[in-house]
Amino acid sequence: MIEQSIYQNARKKPPGPPSFPIIGCFPQMSTNPLQFLTNSAREYGGVVHLGSIGPQQLYLIADPDCVKYVLQENPQNYTKGENFQDMKLVIGEGLVISEGESWRSQRRLMQPSFHRQQIAAMVNDMTQLTAEMVERWQKIPPGATLDISVEMLVLTQKILLKTTLSIDADSDTSELIQAWNTIYKFLSDRLWAIIKPPINFPTPKNRQFKQAINTLCTVANNIIQQRKQGNHTAHDILSMFMNTQDESGGGLSDQQLHDQIVGLFSAGFETSAVTLGWIWYLLSKYPTVERQLQAELATVLAGRTPTFEDLPHLKYTKMVVQEAMRLYPGAWVYARNNLADDLIGGYHIPAGSMLLFSPFVTHRLPAFWDNPEGFDPERFTPERSVDRPRYAYFPFGGGQRQCLGDIFAITEIQLIVAMVCQRFRLNLLPEHPVECQPLLTLQTRKGILMTLQPRTEVDNVKLSTQKTLLTLNSEF
Numbered sequence: 001m002i003e004q005s006i007y008q009n010a011r012k013k014p015p016g017p018p019s020f021p022i023i024g025c026f027p028q029m030s031t032n033p034l035q036f037l038t039n040s041a042r043e044y045g046g047v048v049h050l051g052s053i054g055p056q057q058l059y060l061i062a063d064p065d066c067v068k069y070v071l072q073e074n075p076q077n078y079t080k081g082e083n084f085q086d087m088k089l090v091i092g093e094g095l096v097i098s099e100g101e102s103w104r105s106q107r108r109l110m111q112p113s114f115h116r117q118q119i120a121a122m123v124n125d126m127t128q129l130t131a132e133m134v135e136r137w138q139k140i141p142p143g144a145t146l147d148i149s150v151e152m153l154v155l156t157q158k159i160l161l162k163t164t165l166s167i168d169a170d171s172d173t174s175e176l177i178q179a180w181n182t183i184y185k186f187l188s189d190r191l192w193a194i195i196k197p198p199i200n201f202p203t204p205k206n207r208q209f210k211q212a213i214n215t216l217c218t219v220a221n222n223i224i225q226q227r228k229q230g231n232h233t234a235h236d237i238l239s240m241f242m243n244t245q246d247e248s249g250g251g252l253s254d255q256q257l258h259d260q261i262v263g264l265f266s267a268g269f270e271t272s273a274v275t276l277g278w279i280w281y282l283l284s285k286y287p288t289v290e291r292q293l294q295a296e297l298a299t300v301l302a303g304r305t306p307t308f309e310d311l312p313h314l315k316y317t318k319m320v321v322q323e324a325m326r327l328y329p330g331a332w333v334y335a336r337n338n339l340a341d342d343l344i345g346g347y348h349i350p351a352g353s354m355l356l357f358s359p360f361v362t363h364r365l366p367a368f369w370d371n372p373e374g375f376d377p378e379r380f381t382p383e384r385s386v387d388r389p390r391y392a393y394f395p396f397g398g399g400q401r402q403c404l405g406d407i408f409a410i411t412e413i414q415l416i417v418a419m420v421c422q423r424f425r426l427n428l429l430p431e432h433p434v435e436c437q438p439l440l441t442l443q444t445r446k447g448i449l450m451t452l453q454p455r456t457e458v459d460n461v462k463l464s465t466q467k468t469l470l471t472l473n474s475e476f
Contacts (some may be wrong), residue, residue, distance in 0.1 A: 057354070064362060140452060208314045357394075359393075
């Protein structure tokens with residue numbers, strides 16, 4: 001009797017919203033995925049059954065301890081599997097998609113290229129390209145409108161191309177960028193499509209997608225071959241990849257180099273650009289936060305260009321970035337398939353299920369975040385973070401497959417925020433609606449239209465004085 005009770009408990013099914021046969025909760029989810037998944041977690045708990053898509057069961061894993069279990073404590077039972085089949089056509093068997101020993105080998109070889117000292121060497125490129133954008137902005141007539149999401153995308157593309165492949169900002173990259181835009185739109189359209197024609201089927205969109213992949217791959221291969229022939233000497237990520245070796249003296253093959261470079265291009269600028277767009281939106285909506293940010297910049301930098309050594313002193317700036325990534329994580333959802341039956345949060349999860357993890361959802365759970373919809377950077381102070389579960393916040397994923405470029409991204413974003421905020425206030429166009437559009441990354445549906453308000457030296461002096469007074473008051 002006791003054994004039967006234990007067995008029944010082990011087969012306990014998680015609760016969830018009403019679903020349809022064959023298509024599960026897909027209609028509700030595709031209409032407004034952010035709201036539907038957030039409401040589901042708040043109503044049904046940390047493990048939610050979302051019905052079945054065909055023969056496959058679908059679950060939302062929102063509780064931080066359950067997220068930790070899958071990503072960190074039992075990762076060997078979970079693969080990216082079929083969730084990345086379309087993307088695999090773009091980036092091959094690179095680090096983002098590979099599994100098992102292939103993944104471990106690539107990770108060991110690539111990890112040194114993303115150590116802090118290597119990122120520090122890229123800071124000059126980041127600040128130089130940001131300075132060029134700021135200089136261009138200074139020539140824009142007052143009151144002119146910019147789509148700041150486009151501006152950030154162009155900037156992060158330039159930074160990635162320079163730091164990864166030593167492609168200068170004045171180089172013609174239009175063919176490369178257009179190819180990526182075609183790929184991104186194609187994959188985003190398929191994300192919420194109920195009917196997905198096989199990619200080998202010769203539709204116009206499929207042909208455009210394949211042509212774009214060919215363009216991307218050709219550019220990557222040409223650059224790699226030029227480097228191997230010694231036609232170009234550079235100190236960038238590609239060079240580090242080419243020079244790295246494992247214990248046996250082996251390195252990345254030409255195909256692996258190709259897959260890593262295409263993978264970096266595919267994942268290395270979209271999420272940073274999206275995060276920056278949301279930061280400017282939030283600072284415009286929360287002027288008190290913006291004033292405190294500017295006060296810190298005036299005190300620490302006094303108008304000069306930030307360096308890598310300045311970053312630890314820009315504590316409030318980093319908290320602004322962290323809080324923006326809590327509310328609007330660029331990578332808003334992940335997926336895994338389990339190889340064997342598992343027990344998560346006390347619920348039975350059958351083998352072959354698809355599990356969704358959404359930082360957007362978990363970052364908004366009231367059980368772990370006071371006023372979860374509010375923008376409060378100081379929630380990331382050490383005092384307020386100490387008791388928070390590790391996976392209540394995971395904008396870069398977690399466990400052994402945590403994003404390898406997390407330090408690169410945080411460094412880049414923090415520098416850009418510091419440099420832009422020293423020169424401008426960005427004001428949201430009041431009549432322009434800003435709505436989330438959850439594609440491969442958390443985009444905005446109609447962009448983020450803003451006007452630029454140049455800052456003056458008088459502003460900087462006032463803010464520096466304000467920061468000094470705040471410090472003195474806190475000491476008495």
